[in-house]
Amino acid sequence: MGAASMKIHAYAILLVEIGFCSLAMAASSTGPKNMSTALLISVDQEKIVVPADKPFITLSGTNASNTIITWNETGEIYDSPTVSILASDFIGKNLTIQNPFGTRGKAVALRVSGDRAAFYSCRILSYQDTLLDDAGRHYYSNCYIEGGTDFICGNAASLFENCHLHSISEASGAITAQHRDSASENTGYTFLGCNITEAAVKKYHFNIRVKNVSRLCHAKPIVTVNGMFPGPTIYVREGDRVQVNVTNYADYNMSIHWHGLKQFRNGWADGPAFITQCPIKTGHSYTYDFNVTGQRGTLWWHAHIFWLRATVYGAIVIMPKQGTLYPFPQPNLEFNLLLGEWWNTDVEEVVKQGNKLGLPPKMSDAHTINGKPGPLFVCSEKYTFVIEVEPGKTYLLRIINAALNDELFFAIAGHNMTVVEIDAVCTKPFTTQAILIAPGQTTNVLIQANQAPGRYFMAARPFMDAPLSIDNRTATAILQYKGIPDTILPILPQLPVPNDTAFALGYNAKLRSLNSPQFPANVPLKVDRHLFYTIGLGINPLSNLPEWNPTHCFLKQHFFCNAPNWASSSSLFQPKGCIYNRLSRPPS
Ligand SMILES: *[C@@H]1O[C@H](CO)[C@@H](O)[C@H](O)[C@H]1NC(C)=O
Ligand SMILES: *[C@@H]1O[C@H](CO)[C@@H](O)[C@H](O)[C@H]1NC(C)=O
Ligand SMILES: *[C@@H]1O[C@H](CO)[C@@H](O)[C@H](O)[C@H]1NC(C)=O
Ligand SMILES: *[C@@H]1O[C@H](CO)[C@@H](O)[C@H](O)[C@H]1NC(C)=O
Numbered sequence: 001m002g003a004a005s006m007k008i009h010a011y012a013i014l015l016v017e018i019g020f021c022s023l024a025m026a027a028s029s030t031g032p033k034n035m036s037t038a039l040l041i042s043v044d045q046e047k048i049v050v051p052a053d054k055p056f057i058t059l060s061g062t063n064a065s066n067t068i069i070t071w072n073e074t075g076e077i078y079d080s081p082t083v084s085i086l087a088s089d090f091i092g093k094n095l096t097i098q099n100p101f102g103t104r105g106k107a108v109a110l111r112v113s114g115d116r117a118a119f120y121s122c123r124i125l126s127y128q129d130t131l132l133d134d135a136g137r138h139y140y141s142n143c144y145i146e147g148g149t150d151f152i153c154g155n156a157a158s159l160f161e162n163c164h165l166h167s168i169s170e171a172s173g174a175i176t177a178q179h180r181d182s183a184s185e186n187t188g189y190t191f192l193g194c195n196i197t198e199a200a201v202k203k204y205h206f207n208i209r210v211k212n213v214s215r216l217c218h219a220k221p222i223v224t225v226n227g228m229f230p231g232p233t234i235y236v237r238e239g240d241r242v243q244v245n246v247t248n249y250a251d252y253n254m255s256i257h258w259h260g261l262k263q264f265r266n267g268w269a270d271g272p273a274f275i276t277q278c279p280i281k282t283g284h285s286y287t288y289d290f291n292v293t294g295q296r297g298t299l300w301w302h303a304h305i306f307w308l309r310a311t312v313y314g315a316i317v318i319m320p321k322q323g324t325l326y327p328f329p330q331p332n333l334e335f336n337l338l339l340g341e342w343w344n345t346d347v348e349e350v351v352k353q354g355n356k357l358g359l360p361p362k363m364s365d366a367h368t369i370n371g372k373p374g375p376l377f378v379c380s381e382k383y384t385f386v387i388e389v390e391p392g393k394t395y396l397l398r399i400i401n402a403a404l405n406d407e408l409f410f411a412i413a414g415h416n417m418t419v420v421e422i423d424a425v426c427t428k429p430f431t432t433q434a435i436l437i438a439p440g441q442t443t444n445v446l447i448q449a450n451q452a453p454g455r456y457f458m459a460a461r462p463f464m465d466a467p468l469s470i471d472n473r474t475a476t477a478i479l480q481y482k483g484i485p486d487t488i489l490p491i492l493p494q495l496p497v498p499n500d501t502a503f504a505l506g507y508n509a510k511l512r513s514l515n516s517p518q519f520p521a522n523v524p525l526k527v528d529r530h531l532f533y534t535i536g537l538g539i540n541p542l543s544n545l546p547e548w549n550p551t552h553c554f555l556k557q558h559f560f561c562n563a564p565n566w567a568s569s570s571s572l573f574q575p576k577g578c579i580y581n582r583l584s585r586p587p588s
């Protein structure tokens with residue numbers, strides 16, 4: 001029978017024989033008018049339509065696991081359904097209805113457009129627009145509905161009771177897309193006692209592309225992932241497997257590092273170019289494949305070659321395992337805040353220039369919050385990042401320091417923060433007016449929208465207590481209470497002064513792992529072997545090493561000292577008798 005679609009022509013006892021394509025329909029003209037129960041055993045390669053003039057039909061399988069109606073088609077939502085119910089008073093029982101087309105387009109499995117339809121113990125499977133719950137009043141009981149995006153859509157008025165909604169989204173696809181036009185329409189979806197679960201394999205596509213971006217009145221081409229700056233967020237759950245297919249369309253060879261993620265016996269997915277892998281050449285792809293094991297919280301990813309991480313970075317959000325709550329008050333909503341740095345000129349040129357002179361690279365032209373410097377900078381007002389909050393609610397901010405070099409203070413005017421997690425490790429919560437965050441570090445804080453509704457600046461500025469010039473201007477974003485007009489001037493927070501060493505030490509001293517029964521700090525207590533390392537950092541000219549012979553300071557280059565012979569603690573910057581190894585030789 002193949003491509004033919006099957007219409008139900010009469011009140012019928014529908015007898016579907018076991019086996020492919022053999023479909024016998026016994027019309028029962030003598031059967032009771034309102035009762036038409038089909039015993040459906042298996043339908044493969046058939047589309048089923050119950051037309052509008054055939055109400056009171058029941059399709060019933062013995063067991064949804066082996067009563068499968070399947071049809072593979074993509075296209076407009078009214079064309080592709082495997083099963084279309086246009087009649088009223090339809091009942092479906094113990095059926096699997098699926099459209100296996102996959103991820104690349106709309107593919108409806110079940111369309112329900114008749115009034116008073118009910119489905120019991122059914123499985124409805126596809127990816128996009130799985131269940132077109134189109135029009136009428138419907139009831140779904142104990143059904144399993146699977147899809148990737150908008151997988152329950154339409155404008156019906158439906159009750160889903162004790163159903164299981166399973167997302168197989170490859171990124172962050174919506175479960176429902178109810179599309180009533182106005183709030184006065186009496187349609188909508190109600191979910192009662194339903195579960196939501198998601199696939200354990202999360203797939204992402206990262207396309208490395210060059211894009212022109214403008215900040216501080218300067219436009220320049222930057223390297224991005226999927227044209228986004230910052231790049232896309234990786235959402236996973238603890239225990240998930242992640243596959244990120246990185247395809248490089250830029251003129252740089254490239255690799256991506258999953259910062260802070262534990263790669264147990266899986267070094268080839270870690271990302272540092274020339275260390276665990278060859279960089280991905282222009283025009284090539286590489287799929288990073290890793291499991292998220294024993295970690296939950298915020299981490300991030302970034303390019304791991306040259307200085308491309310200046311623009312190639314994004315957040316990794318690891319949710320706790322299904323059914324597990326955060327070990328702190330559940331936030332109403334959460335936001336990612338990625339702190340970064342912007343140079344008006346090409347970042348690779350900045351590094352090359354610095355190396356040529358034996359100097360640290362030229363300082364950045366601005367710090368940024370989610371790629372934006374904020375309205376205290378030229379040409380930046382309309383690009384400011386804003387989060388909208390509602391009074392009385394709790395928010396989780398996932399703060400990531402993606403700046404290349406600077407430790408940053410961060411604060412929100414009028415609002416305290418409760419630190420609950422650092423680098424995907426839960427901490428003993430403490431409240432603070434400002435945080436300090438090192439490059440590469442992440443910090444999760446809770447905030448309460450408990451102040452007079454208004455607009456408040458969130459601000460970041462470096463901490464630097466050595467006599468070095470740094471980009472010390474303040475990047476800002478705005479925390480805005482709902483309904484407050486954009487014309488209200490925000491209030492700036494009081495950040496610690498740039499050389500506030502006391503604040504920095506005091507803040508770091510407060511960091512303690514949560515160490516609860518649920519999130520224990522599993523520190524090995526038995527030491528097998530003691531190792532003693534010292535690390536020195538030289539800022540003085542080293543005349544005995546002529547190959548470098550720098551006349552300026554060395555800070556920001558790395559020197560390891562493997563024969564410790566410190567004269568005294570006061571000579572912190574003058575380790576004597578050491579052998580220096582330059583770790584990060586700049587690309588020549
Ligand atoms: C058929 O169903 C309709 C609507 O529920 C009802 O009014 C009618 O009495 C039923 N007829 C029979 C024969 O059951
Ligand atoms: C349904 O069918 C599946 C697969 O054949 C079988 O494993 C399961 O036990 C059946 N369930 C019931 C309740 O018969
Ligand atoms: C569905 O059809 C598409 C072509 O339209 C094909 O690429 C795909 O492999 C088919 N999927 C299955 C599961 O048959
Ligand atoms: C929801 O999940 C719980 C716990 O995993 C399970 O006991 C329950 O049967 C599930 N309910 C549905 C409707 O899937």
Ligand SMILES: *[C@@H]1O[C@H](CO)[C@@H](O)[C@H](O)[C@H]1NC(C)=O
Pocket residue numbers: 210211212221
């Ligand atoms: C960026 O802008 C320059 C000059 O306007 C243009 O030549 C170039 O093609 C643009 N690049 C991209 C990737 O859009």
Ligand SMILES: *[C@@H]1O[C@H](CO)[C@@H](O)[C@H](O)[C@H]1NC(C)=O
Pocket residue numbers: 245246247285287
């Ligand atoms: C990764 O994506 C590229 C470009 O879309 C594709 O050619 C390649 O087959 C993909 N690799 C894998 C392993 O899916």
Ligand SMILES: *[C@@H]1O[C@H](CO)[C@@H](O)[C@H](O)[C@H]1NC(C)=O
Pocket residue numbers: 251252253281282
């Ligand atoms: C990329 O790597 C290849 C060899 O692996 C090299 O030939 C090429 O010059 C590199 N491209 C850039 C832009 O560095």
Ligand SMILES: *[C@@H]1O[C@H](CO)[C@@H](O)[C@H](O)[C@H]1NC(C)=O
Pocket residue numbers: 241266289290291
């Ligand atoms: C991830 O876990 C799955 C399931 O346990 C396993 O099959 C796979 O090999 C693991 N992958 C890696 C990269 O460890």
Ligand SMILES: *[C@@H]1O[C@H](CO)[C@@H](O)[C@H](O)[C@H]1NC(C)=O
Pocket residue numbers: 414415416431432433
């Ligand atoms: C913030 O914390 C400080 C110190 O604990 C406290 O004095 C202040 O009242 C708090 N402010 C708000 C808005 O909760």
Ligand SMILES: *[C@@H]1O[C@H](CO)[C@@H](O)[C@H](O)[C@H]1NC(C)=O
Pocket residue numbers: 469470472473498
């Ligand atoms: C910021 O740095 C400049 C020099 O780069 C210095 O003149 C200025 O005083 C600094 N501002 C603050 C607040 O430290």
Ligand SMILES: *[C@@H]1O[C@H](CO)[C@@H](O)[C@H](O)[C@H]1NC(C)=O
Pocket residue numbers: 499
């Ligand atoms: C911090 O900087 C200010 C000037 O910017 C200076 O007056 C003060 O002495 C510095 N404090 C410390 C502890 O270095």
Ligand SMILES: CC(=O)N[C@H]1CO[C@H](CO)[C@@H](O)[C@@H]1O
Pocket residue numbers: 062063064093094120121
């Ligand atoms: C085998 C199976 O899943 N049977 C189900 C058929 O549907 C009824 C509800 O209508 C369930 O109670 C059965 O468990």
